[in-house]
Amino acid sequence: xxxxxxxxxxxxxxxxxxxxxxxxxxxxxxxxxxxxxxxxxxxxxxxxxxxxxxxxxxxxxxxxxxxxxxxxxxxxxxxxxxxxxxxxxxxxxxxxxxxxxxxxxxxxxxxxxxxxxxxxxxxxxxxxxxxxxxxxxxxxxxxxxxxxxxxxxxxxxxxxxxxxxxxxxxxxxxxxxxxxxxxxxxxxxxxxxxxxxxxxxxxxxxxxxxxxxxxxxxxxxxxxxxxxxxxxxxxxxxxxxxxxxxxxxxxxxxxxxxxxxxxxxxxxxxxxxxxxxxxxxxxxxxxxxxxxxxxxxxxxxxxxxxxxxxxxxxxxxxxxxxxxxxxxxxxxxxxxxxxxxxxxxxxxxxxxxxxxxxxxxxxxxxxxxxxxxxxxxxxxxxxxxxxxxxxxx
Amino acid sequence: xxxxxxxxxxxxxxxxxxxxxxxxxxxxxxxxxxxxxxxxxxxxxxxxxxxxxxxxxxxxxxxxxxxxxxxxxxxxxxxxxxxxxxxxxxxxxxxxxxxxxxxxxxxxxxxxxxxxxxxxxxxxxxxxxxxxxxxxxxxxxxxxxxxxxxxxxxxxxxxxxxxxxxxxxxxxxxxxxxxxxxxxxxxxxxxxxxxxxxxxxxxxxxxxxxxxxxxxxxxxxxxxxxxxxxxxxxxxxxxxxxxxxxxxxxxxxxxxxxxxxxxxxxxxxxxxxxxxxxxxxxxxxxxxxxxxxxxxxxxxxxxxxxxxxxxxxxxxxxxxxxxxxxxxxxxxxxxxxxxxxxxxxxxxxxxxxxxxxxxxxxxxxxxxxxxxxxxxxxxxxxxxxxxxxxxxxxxxxxxxxxxxxxxxxxxxxx
Ligand SMILES: [Zn+2]
Numbered sequence: 001x002x003x004x005x006x007x008x009x010x011x012x013x014x015x016x017x018x019x020x021x022x023x024x025x026x027x028x029x030x031x032x033x034x035x036x037x038x039x040x041x042x043x044x045x046x047x048x049x050x051x052x053x054x055x056x057x058x059x060x061x062x063x064x065x066x067x068x069x070x071x072x073x074x075x076x077x078x079x080x081x082x083x084x085x086x087x088x089x090x091x092x093x094x095x096x097x098x099x100x101x102x103x104x105x106x107x108x109x110x111x112x113x114x115x116x117x118x119x120x121x122x123x124x125x126x127x128x129x130x131x132x133x134x135x136x137x138x139x140x141x142x143x144x145x146x147x148x149x150x151x152x153x154x155x156x157x158x159x160x161x162x163x164x165x166x167x168x169x170x171x172x173x174x175x176x177x178x179x180x181x182x183x184x185x186x187x188x189x190x191x192x193x194x195x196x197x198x199x200x201x202x203x204x205x206x207x208x209x210x211x212x213x214x215x216x217x218x219x220x221x222x223x224x225x226x227x228x229x230x231x232x233x234x235x236x237x238x239x240x241x242x243x244x245x246x247x248x249x250x251x252x253x254x255x256x257x258x259x260x261x262x263x264x265x266x267x268x269x270x271x272x273x274x275x276x277x278x279x280x281x282x283x284x285x286x287x288x289x290x291x292x293x294x295x296x297x298x299x300x301x302x303x304x305x306x307x308x309x310x311x312x313x314x315x316x317x318x319x320x321x322x323x324x325x326x327x328x329x330x331x332x333x334x335x336x337x338x339x340x341x342x343x344x345x346x347x348x349x350x351x352x353x354x355x356x357x358x359x360x361x362x363x364x365x366x367x368x369x370x371x372x373x374x375x376x377x378x379x380x381x382x383x384x385x386x387x388x389x390x391x392x393x
Numbered sequence: 394x395x396x397x398x399x400x401x402x403x404x405x406x407x408x409x410x411x412x413x414x415x416x417x418x419x420x421x422x423x424x425x426x427x428x429x430x431x432x433x434x435x436x437x438x439x440x441x442x443x444x445x446x447x448x449x450x451x452x453x454x455x456x457x458x459x460x461x462x463x464x465x466x467x468x469x470x471x472x473x474x475x476x477x478x479x480x481x482x483x484x485x486x487x488x489x490x491x492x493x494x495x496x497x498x499x500x501x502x503x504x505x506x507x508x509x510x511x512x513x514x515x516x517x518x519x520x521x522x523x524x525x526x527x528x529x530x531x532x533x534x535x536x537x538x539x540x541x542x543x544x545x546x547x548x549x550x551x552x553x554x555x556x557x558x559x560x561x562x563x564x565x566x567x568x569x570x571x572x573x574x575x576x577x578x579x580x581x582x583x584x585x586x587x588x589x590x591x592x593x594x595x596x597x598x599x600x601x602x603x604x605x606x607x608x609x610x611x612x613x614x615x616x617x618x619x620x621x622x623x624x625x626x627x628x629x630x631x632x633x634x635x636x637x638x639x640x641x642x643x644x645x646x647x648x649x650x651x652x653x654x655x656x657x658x659x660x661x662x663x664x665x666x667x668x669x670x671x672x673x674x675x676x677x678x679x680x681x682x683x684x685x686x687x688x689x690x691x692x693x694x695x696x697x698x699x700x701x702x703x704x705x706x707x708x709x710x711x712x713x714x715x716x717x718x719x720x721x722x723x724x725x726x727x728x729x730x731x732x733x734x735x736x737x738x739x740x741x742x743x744x745x746x747x748x749x750x751x752x753x754x755x756x757x758x759x760x761x762x763x764x765x766x767x768x769x770x771x772x773x774x775x776x777x778x779x780x781x782x783x784x785x786x787x788x789x790x791x792x793x794x795x796x797x798x799x800x801x802x803x804x805x806x807x
Contacts, residue, residue: 123484127417135424136450139417139535140508141494142485143478150478151498151508158476158518203479249456252500253475375450376498376508 005242007269011098012225012235012389015044016347018355020183021216021332025116029060030072032114032337036217037073040110044221044233053079053106053222055097057089057113057336059125069112079106087283087371088243089113089336090218090343091382095241097222107227114217115335122213125335130374137375143202146210148373149286150202155253156288157204160303164204166310167287168195170322171208171329173314174284178326180316180356185214185332208329211285216334218344225389234351234389236365240269241384245372254377257370259296263383267298270385274298277385278362279349280320281342283370284327289378293368297383316357324349325356343367343384350388363388395513398549400562400588401692413687413736414487418531424451426465431526431534432779436470438503439463449505470524472501474538477511477518487530490688495552499524499538509536510552514544527556527777530687530737532730548775557777558639558695558739561586566637568593568618568675569644571601574700574748577767578641583612585771588692591633593618593644595625620644620671630678635686639774640679641698644671647752651713661714668718669725672699676729687736696774697733698741699726703787705744706794707801711755730779741779743770746786759785 017039019032033056041048054077056066064072066082079100083092090113097109126144128134141147156162172192178184190208198207221233228235242265244258259266267273274297282293291305299320300308314322325331325345328338346365348354368383420428430437439448441455442462454461477497483489495511499522507524515522521541529535537556539547548559565582569575570592582590590613594604597617608615616633619625620642646667648660655661676697686694704716705723723742730740747753749760761784769783782791793801 126484127419131421132450134417135420137508139529139531139533140496140510141480141492142417142483142488143480143496144484146482147478147480147496150480151476151496154478154518155476155498200479200481202481205478252506253498376506 004265005269007240008098008238009102010224010226011101011222011238012228013094013220013222013238013343013347013386014228014233014235014351015040015221016344016351016353017043017219018183018344019114019217021185021214021334023117023185023212023214023332024119025215026118027116027215029058029114029116030064030069032116032215032217033058033069033112034073036112036114036219037110040219040221044231046108046231048075050108051075051077051110053077053097053100053109055081055083055093055109055111057083057085057093057339058115059084059086059335060115060117060121077106079109084336085339085371085380086336087285087339087378088369088380088382089339089371091241091367091369091384092243092380094222094238094343094384095243095382098238098241101222101224107223109222110219111222112217112219113336113340115215115337117213117215117335132375133373145285145373146202146205148376149288150205152254152377153209153286153288154204156255156291159255160306162288162291162306164196164206165192166291166306167209168192169309170287170290170314171195173318174323174327175330176315177324177356178330181325181331183355184326184330185212186326186330205286209286211328211333211338214332214334216332216337218334218337218340220344220347234353236347236350236386237389239272239385239387240266241382242266243382244380246379247381255292256302257292257296257378258381259293259368259383263296263298266383266385272364272385276364277366278321278364279324279346279359280322280366280368281324281346282322282368283339283342284323284329285333285338285370287329289370290322293370297366297368316359321359321362324354324359339369339371342369346386350386394544395546395550397546398554398562398691401690404690410686410689411490412685414485414490415531415735415737416487416529416533416535417485418533418734420533421451423453426451427526427534428528428532430465431528434776434778436468436524436526437465438468438505440466447501447504449507468501468503470501472499472522472524474499474511474515474518474520474522475506491555497538507536509538512537512539512547512553513550514540514547516540528739528779529556532734532739532779554691558741558774560639560771560774562588562692563638563695564589564591564636565639565641566591566593566633568620568640568642570594570604570607570615572643573750573763574766575643576603576607577763578643578770579607579610579613581764581767581771583610585775587612589614591616591637593629595619620674621666623674626674626678630682634679634682637679637683638686638692638694639696639698640675640683641700641770642672642675643700645700647712647715649712649715649752649755651710661717664715664718665721669721672722672725676725680729680733683738684733684736687738694738696739696741697729698743698770698774700743700745700770701726703744703746703782703790706790707798707805709805710807739777739779741773741781743773743781743783744787744791746784746790
């Protein structure tokens with residue numbers, strides 16, 4: 001039996017920053033990361049020298065990594081990390097930054113995800129995403145993530161009786177949440193009829209099941225609570241976090257992710273249960289992954305997410321507020337920043353500074369990440385539970 | 394069920410011929426092991442010598458026990474189709490031009506799950522299927538799932554046809570109709586449903602036996618072609634070069650003996666003039682038009698076949714100068730293959746053992762019957778392989794050569 005992960009004592013996330021998304025950009029990833037860092041300084045009132053830890057997530061920085069960013073932006077951090085981990089990047093960044101802060105290796109860590117998107121960026125990034133994808137997936141139709149998730153979705157529908165309407169309910173609710181978010185790229189309401197009659201992309205996926213690649217950045221700061229309060233920053237406490245890679249490798253096709261291995265420890269660490277969550281931010285590159293997370297994070301049993309979706313509502317005023325800023329399906333997927341979207345939104349909601357509609361009285365939020373389809377499935381999963389920092393609490 | 398392929402309509406000559414595009418060609422070096430087997434029509438995966446685990450995608454170390462001892466081993470490809478999708482969108486031009494495109498996830502009985510192209514006759518999942526390794530239009534291995542049992546007209550599946558060079562409905566040039574092999578090839582192509590077979594013959598004033606019978610076939614047309622004469626080659630290319638879909642270069646000059654038994658180099662020069670320089674003349678005249686028509690509809694330009702010799706791999710001293718000319722031709726064929734790569738036109742190299750003809754009189758059997766060799770070439774085009782070693786002698790030499798080329802050199806030196 002491995003020893004349980006040590007809990008988090010006194011770590012907070014603060015200063016949620018979003019660099020507005022654009023469909024295409026002629027700027028480099030460094031520009032988006034630079035704007036995000038400037039936003040962190042502007043909103044925190046910190047001087048650049050106070051940022052002594054830097055964690056960068058990006059897919060479009062090549063040939064640079066985090067160290068190139070440090071020089072580009074004139075930072076001299078004593079703790080540096082690079083986590084190009086797509087949809088799992090925010091949870092991973094937060095976990096590592098939290099340990100750096102707890103150990104004293106850094107005092108204030110800037111976690112930044114930023115990517116650019118020019119007209120051919122997505123094709124190039126997909127073609128060379130990983131060795132296995134280049135050898136064994138991309139030559140088969142060059143459908144990219146749409147093709148991989150179409151296969152997982154088709155299998156999930158057959159195995160568990162999910163219907164397109166179930167995915168549609170999520171997409172329609174997320175669009176309703178997005179309409180209040182000025183940064184969302186999709187600004188029109190979506191009806192279930194529109195969802196169902198959209199053109200096929202990779203059956204059973206249709207247009208509104210797929211995210212739109214775009215450019216943008218998301219960022220937040222990690223520090224001790226006392227440091228945040230000394231700076232006068234509103235912050236959310238980190239209660240628990242898990243991370244897992246390449247779980248269930250023997251499953252011939254993915255129908256579950258690593259959360260199923262680690263969720264008990266997650267809730268135990270936080271002293272909470274799924275039913276306690278006031279909001280959940282689940283990774284939504286495709287709706288089937290949201291259903292998978294609802295199951296593997298314990299909101300319902302395996303195979304019961306379709307019924308769960310039918311019996312719940314997911315708008316900010318719903319029975320389970322989910323992807324409260326609209327999720328990637330409605331805001332766009334700004335590369336690795338898409339993996340930060342839910343984290344930044346949860347920090348906003350728990351510190352009363354949402355971009356769109358607030359979840360009234362939200363005290364506890366769950367953020368989940370998922371990503372890295374290097375062959376036929378998403379390899380990386382992670383989740384974190386954040387809590388409102390009550391005065392004196 | 395697959396609808397039988399109809400004879401393609403005559404093309405409107407005013408319309409632009411669409412330029413060829415190819416599927417993604419980049420592979421890691423270790424993944425090229427799959428291509429090496431597929432080039433021979435085999436489906437092989439790496440199997441761990443220490444723990445037996447089957448690997449896919451190809452790896453540098455065993456995913457189970459980390460052993461580096463991974464051997465490529467033949468697989469039967471049986472498996473279960475778990476999921477399918479029909480793509481209506483592709484990031485690469487090749488697929489953009491060919492959607493809708495069907496792919497699926499197959500769990501192989503031997504262990505791993507693979508993403509594969511999916512034949513139109515495969516039932517909806519869950520279903521038993523067979524996975525084959527084909528070569529795609531980029532010349533790289535592509536796994537293709539076909540139904541568990543053969544279906545009528547299955548070779549006519551639109552996606553499968555992208556992997557093969559089926560002679561059906563295609564126009565073929567056989568460069569030498571005078572030989573027994575040439576005549577067998579013409580008959581085999583006619584039997585395989587070729588639209589038209591041009592039959593080259595040098596020295597048209599000398600009527601070789603059998604040519605009149607070929608000329609009587611409604612699908613075949615005799616054309617003058619002398620590979621030693623650049624003008625002859627260019628003239629024929631000017632007349633029919635833009636229409637040839639499959640070119641089979643079977644013309645050869647073959648004399649016995651090695652170096653010591655002859656005085657002078659006239660025989661060797663004559664062999665080189667046909668077997669090597671003839672190939673170059675032919676390629677310079679015909680290859681550009683084939684390249685340009687690599688995606689020209691259902692009966693696009695598809696293949697260039699070189700009839701080489703197993704003696705191209707290692708010199709056979711009793712036929713020493715002939716072996717050298719075939720080795721030169723093999724080397725040129727590799728160059729041609731590289732130059733054809735972006736067009737989707739496959740260069741097929743055939744390495745037969747000795748054919749049962751007068752120049753191999755003194756060689757012991759087994760010798761290849763011309764009809765059998767012709768059928769092997771048609772079968773290679775239908776299955777889409779790239780390297781063909783027909784007959785027992787060729788297989789024996791190939792096995793020895795792959796095992797230890799130096800040992801083979803000593804063995805054939807006597
Ligand atoms: Zn092993």
